[in-house]
Amino acid sequence: MDITTHCARITGPVSYLNGGGCTLNIPIGPCLVERLGDQSIDIVWGPQGQSSVALPIAEIQAAQDHGHLVLLD
Known part of the structure; x- marks a missing residue:
């Protein structure tokens, strides 16, 4: 599997469901974005780097389109 990693920054709300089913936001600040194949992207x-979540590519694209996720490299 090919993994592509980018340095990025969360600048606005990017939400995900935690293990208990609650919706949380990834904290504003630096992160790593790793593409894990064709369907999902891992945000660390x-x-x-102790926290991470895999999100569908469509959700990542929407966060980028709204300026809530900015790739730095």
């Missing part, structure tokens, strides 16, 4: 954040 936190001081040691």
Whole structure:
């Protein structure tokens, strides 16, 4: 599997469902964006990269279109 990683920044609300079914937002700040194939993208954040979530490509594209996710490289 080919994995492509980019440095990025969350600048607005990008939501996801946690394990308990609650909707949370990825915190504003730096993150890594890793494409994991054709259907999903993994967002990694936190001081040691301890938090992550896989989101559908359509949701990532919508976040970029609204300026809530900015690729830095």
